Amino acid sequence: MRRHRTAAGILLAVGALFTGGLVQAGAADAAPSAPSAPSAATHTASATAQHKARAFWTAERMRSATPLDLLLTEQAARSLRSPQAHGRPATVAPTPAASAAFPQAGGPWTGGGAVVATSGRVFFTFQGRTASCSGNAVTSQNASTVITAGHCVKYQGSWHTNWVFVPAYANGNAPYGQWTAAKTLTTPQWEAGEDINHDIGAAVVSPLNGKTLTSVVGAQGIQFNGGYNKPMYAFGFPAASPYDGTKLIHCSGNSSKDFLFSQDHSLGCNMTGGSSGGPWFTGFDEASGTGLQVSVNSFGYTFLPNRMFGPYFGDVAKALYDKAQAS
Template identity: 40%
Template sequence: MLMGGVPAQAESPGAGASADPTDNGGSQAFAAQAEIARVLAYWTPERMAAAVPADVPTTSGKAPISLRQVPEDKQVGRVDGAEPRGGVPMMAADIHSMSGRVFYTGDQGGNFSCSGSTVNSNGKRLVFTAGHCVHGGGAGRGWHTNWVFVPAYHAGSPYGTWTAYQLWTKNGWINSADRAYDVAAAVMNPLNGVRIVDAVGGQGIKWGIGYGQTIYQFGYPAHAPYNGSQLYYCSGATWNEGGFPTISCSMTGGASGGPWLESYGQQFWAYLYSVNSWQFWNPDPSHVYKWQGPYFSYDTAGSLFDLVKDM
């Protein structure tokens, strides 16, 4: 394996054929006030600080997509981002308010952390992340619990802790832990009567736009030498490696689920292009040199977004 990589930097500067919606699987819904209160009480500052980076996928599936620059069916989709309508002044809405740290209890026990980002939709309630940040993936595995999203995390957040109403990912991840489907959406409960995108803003999303895009990759790395306390980024052009968008970056575990943003810096929001899924290191997990993410075709991200956009 190659050594080295692109250093992660603190903070930010300034497909295939259509799938039937049944290719998505969802968890039980949690909206009762008692359940929400229990989850919020569970995530004390001490538990958040002690959460370990999410386990990365252990099964490498083959991407069932065209390796051409444009998916064979040319099914391209785009949804623009949105500014907040309440809770965050417009001048304060940026990559920090729309990015956050994810905390959950794993399906086999233990408390873990990932990363994620808000995404605009009709329902204004979505957080996108990696599939392995919501479900264990593969035979005998299940949904994670006590799932929360903390925007602009830094030993807490000025925007509060948000609980998940329902978790969704692709059946390709649920049944086979196939990395091509390692993408997920969490529908969030309102906080103090406000929907999360209305509170902090939401990124746009694109699918079917091909490889070779210049992107900014964000996350909260929590494995050494990082500690999960700060948002980091890498930037560069993606390339196609075995059907997966790939980028050089040294962020470590805990960054899983963080956004890959295309057109970043052109307005206060950008377009979600993929999410952090799989890392490569040498000689150990503290020396990461590149990441891969699932290719956003309609089969992966587009059909998932369509299913949850009105929730």
């Protein structure tokens, strides 16, 4: 699995655990709390900015984009050297953990089907550097909605720029084109305090050559408040070693609820940085490559290798989705 991210708040929670200060979690199947107003935080890209983004992402830039998680690792190291970096306490920013020594429940997706076209890489500029994540096209009223992770649209108070979605990305090639974001959105909880339980993002992409995204690549269904402890499939484009971002990678198995510090889903997987924002499906059919999206690749604990975590799609996620599909 990706040793994707370790949230800054997780380190604080670990400290609380050993001092007896961690509040006991609720019932095993308790869903995250209902959303607060507004339903989503939104950033709009001008037509000029979208044109710039489309021109910016050449094949070479896409190949050389660094997984966002690796950029955060570098930033964390700088933060440790300079405790007040970014105006924050001396806590480690989200980072990927070391690559797994051997794969666990993961590998290239060779089954074909709809997921090959609906899944893709996300490219953007973060603090002046090119970076990447993953995303997925879902059914929506506007036929133009992509679901990803919150940190793949906004991080440390700044919205990412030059944001594009490249479905079915293949080693610098964009067989279905580059779809620029007219709007990017995230949950109020991620916007306000980067709450790892609500690390969910969305993008509304502009038409390309007069056509909407899902009329070209298709779309996956999406489900909310579906519960925990189910068989799931996770997909993404990990680009940190041992992966290189050129292939769609998947993991599958029985999911569980995080028993440590979050309300997230948990799944055995060795995907690495760059897979953030890739979709998790329940009821996935291998023959057709279709399922219901219920989460995204979000983070991993450095002390718990070969396991990744994704936020629960409850009322907060539904409010975000509703805002995006109506845009």
